[in-house]
Amino acid sequence: MSNQPLINHMCIIGVGLIGGSLARAARQRGLCASITGAGRNQENLTKAQELGVIDTGTTDLAEAVKNTDLVVLAVPVGQTENVLAEISKSLADDTIVTDVGSTKRSIVEQAREKLGNKFSNFVPGHPIAGTEQSGVESSFAELFQDRRVILTPESNTSKTAVDIVTQLWSSIGATVTRMNVDHHDEVLAATSHLPHMLAYALVDSLARMHEKTEIFEYAAGGFRDFTRIASSNPEMWHDICMSNRDAILKMLDIFQKDLSRLTQAIRENDSETIRNIFSSAKQARDQLRKK
Amino acid sequence: MSNQPLINHMCIIGVGLIGGSLARAARQRGLCASITGAGRNQENLTKAQELGVIDTGTTDLAEAVKNTDLVVLAVPVGQTENVLAEISKSLADDTIVTDVGSTKRSIVEQAREKLGNKFSNFVPGHPIAGTEQSGVESSFAELFQDRRVILTPESNTSKTAVDIVTQLWSSIGATVTRMNVDHHDEVLAATSHLPHMLAYALVDSLARMHEKTEIFEYAAGGFRDFTRIASSNPEMWHDICMSNRDAILKMLDIFQKDLSRLTQAIRENDSETIRNIFSSAKQARDQLRKK
Numbered sequence: 001m002s003n004q005p006l007i008n009h010m011c012i013i014g015v016g017l018i019g020g021s022l023a024r025a026a027r028q029r030g031l032c033a034s035i036t037g038a039g040r041n042q043e044n045l046t047k048a049q050e051l052g053v054i055d056t057g058t059t060d061l062a063e064a065v066k067n068t069d070l071v072v073l074a075v076p077v078g079q080t081e082n083v084l085a086e087i088s089k090s091l092a093d094d095t096i097v098t099d100v101g102s103t104k105r106s107i108v109e110q111a112r113e114k115l116g117n118k119f120s121n122f123v124p125g126h127p128i129a130g131t132e133q134s135g136v137e138s139s140f141a142e143l144f145q146d147r148r149v150i151l152t153p154e155s156n157t158s159k160t161a162v163d164i165v166t167q168l169w170s171s172i173g174a175t176v177t178r179m180n181v182d183h184h185d186e187v188l189a190a191t192s193h194l195p196h197m198l199a200y201a202l203v204d205s206l207a208r209m210h211e212k213t214e215i216f217e218y219a220a221g222g223f224r225d226f227t228r229i230a231s232s233n234p235e236m237w238h239d240i241c242m243s244n245r246d247a248i249l250k251m252l253d254i255f256q257k258d259l260s261r262l263t264q265a266i267r268e269n270d271s272e273t274i275r276n277i278f279s280s281a282k283q284a285r286d287q288l289r290k291k
Numbered sequence: 292m293s294n295q296p297l298i299n300h301m302c303i304i305g306v307g308l309i310g311g312s313l314a315r316a317a318r319q320r321g322l323c324a325s326i327t328g329a330g331r332n333q334e335n336l337t338k339a340q341e342l343g344v345i346d347t348g349t350t351d352l353a354e355a356v357k358n359t360d361l362v363v364l365a366v367p368v369g370q371t372e373n374v375l376a377e378i379s380k381s382l383a384d385d386t387i388v389t390d391v392g393s394t395k396r397s398i399v400e401q402a403r404e405k406l407g408n409k410f411s412n413f414v415p416g417h418p419i420a421g422t423e424q425s426g427v428e429s430s431f432a433e434l435f436q437d438r439r440v441i442l443t444p445e446s447n448t449s450k451t452a453v454d455i456v457t458q459l460w461s462s463i464g465a466t467v468t469r470m471n472v473d474h475h476d477e478v479l480a481a482t483s484h485l486p487h488m489l490a491y492a493l494v495d496s497l498a499r500m501h502e503k504t505e506i507f508e509y510a511a512g513g514f515r516d517f518t519r520i521a522s523s524n525p526e527m528w529h530d531i532c533m534s535n536r537d538a539i540l541k542m543l544d545i546f547q548k549d550l551s552r553l554t555q556a557i558r559e560n561d562s563e564t565i566r567n568i569f570s571s572a573k574q575a576r577d578q579l580r581k582k
Contacts (some may be wrong), residue, residue, distance in 0.1 A: 048387070053489065128511045156421075187504065192514065193495065195513065196551060198493065198517075201553050201572075203571075204549065204568045213478065218441070219482045220421075221482060225520070228513070229516070230573060231577055259546070263544075263547070267540055271533070278495075279525045281492075281521045281525075285494050285519075286376060
């Protein structure tokens with residue numbers, strides 16, 4: 001058995017909850033010899049270094065990626081394009097690049113354009129993990145344990161690159177799945193982006209009523225659970241809306257039709273349809289709970 | 292100080308999670324001398340008696356309420372009208388009647404019709420408490436501790452009756468508020484009934500997509516929290532839809548307009564509107580968390 005780590009020199013751009021947790025986990029498992037952190041905010045990088053999350057930190061992204069084996073983009077989705085443009089020329093021909101963005105089609109297109117002939121080294125990735133917290137001080141090595149990571153390689157993506165990114169995530173406890181990029185965006189639009197839109201729209205709607213009444217005083221436990229995701233970072237979710245616009249609009253359209261169907265059944269005292277919708281939903285949700 | 296209990300003989304119709312928990316709590320605090328449980332299902336009553344929740348049990352509702360000081364209707368909303376009709380003639384002129392239904396206007400109208408000149412003894416009530424569980428075996432004395440109970444008395448409701456029901460709930464740890472009956476139905480439609488409609492509609496919608504794809508496999512923690520209430524009892528929620536139809540339709544209409552506004556903003560890349568909706572929602576939800 002070799003003592004050679006999986007990755008010699010790793011660079012993480014964006015040392016927040018996700019980037020910081022990946023760095024901690026990779027370090028803990030001895031998966032890389034050294035980690036450079038890069039980002040816009042020197043103070044944050046100094047903190048990450050003090051916390052022992054990264055070895056060195058720099059705000060010069062182009063400099064940071066030089067002589068690295070793997071670059072992980074852990075920045076908000078809306079910043080990916082600029083970061084790719086900034087680092088593209090400094091990447092070695094065999095440096096692998098991966099990302100952690102919640103949407104994949106638009107990032108793949110940005111990478112195709114900005115990375116040019118190095119695009120085959122780009123492995124689009126999405127760890128389905130996170131908390132309501134953010135920032136490197138909230139990061140922890142176990143964040144990806146038993147979570148799923150979806151990779152959406154294109155037909156010309158380097159097989160070696162995909163293998164190394166797969167090994168990285170697997171080694172820190174995640175289950176790695178491969179998926180077609182558009183299918184990823186639709187599945188996530190349905191199970192994550194749409195629920196966030198509904199929670200945001202509901203709480204905003206009630207907040208405007210609340211100006212006139214004490215409505216939130218009577219919110220029970222069910223409401224708190226239901227609306228917890230409306231506390232998520234608005235800027236991050238704005239970016240996701242822009243980035244996965246078509247799939248989100250498609251899901252909103254399907255949902256609005258189904259909600260209108262339920263509304264009409266209530267309006268018409270159509271007990272059978274109401275019972276069918278509620279029972280089918282309960283059955284599906286109960287199955288989810290069992291897993 | 293008198294050793295006289297607040298209520299001499301209490302009758303609880305519907306000995307499930309709510310009725311059973313109220314009986315346990317009242318007993319624990321010595322608030323009543325004896326408790327009769329009544330309901331359709333003899334087996335359930337026998338179980339409640341074995342568990343020490345009630346003193347005696349009977350399936351004869353008219354018989355059960357005779358010579359009682361307080362009758363609590365703890366049956367599903369859709370059964371209230373029939374129960375009121377069944378007990379009306381057996382109620383003494385000074386027997387107080389209260390209920391625990393999630394909707395109030397339709398129950399008040401049913402009580403007005405079925406109780407006739409005894410209507411002034413009816414105190415419409417709604418403890419905002421419950422779990423995903425149901426049945427007397429899930430009942431526990433602390434269910435109402437630090438929960439809110441809303442009473443919606445009418446102008447001719449007996450002041451003494453309201454006072455006794457208030458003391459009952461306060462003595463077992465709940466905070467009692469009085470509210471106009473229609474305001475109650477709108478506040479609950481907004482904070483409880485509408486979220487349930489959205490959760491049911493979403494999970495039903497996705498369940499139909501799931502027949503074609505593995506969509507639920509990628510549902511993360513946020514989705515589980517968001518859809519937990521879709522596991523609620525379909526029959527109970529069908530009854531609530533029927534009983535609070537107008538307020539629920541009004542809230543669905545407001546929500547659908549607000550969701551369309553967000554949808555349009557996403558369609559038109561209107562970043563400002565998207566950011567405003569998300570930020571206002573986050574601010575409102577964060578304040579709720581602090582309480």
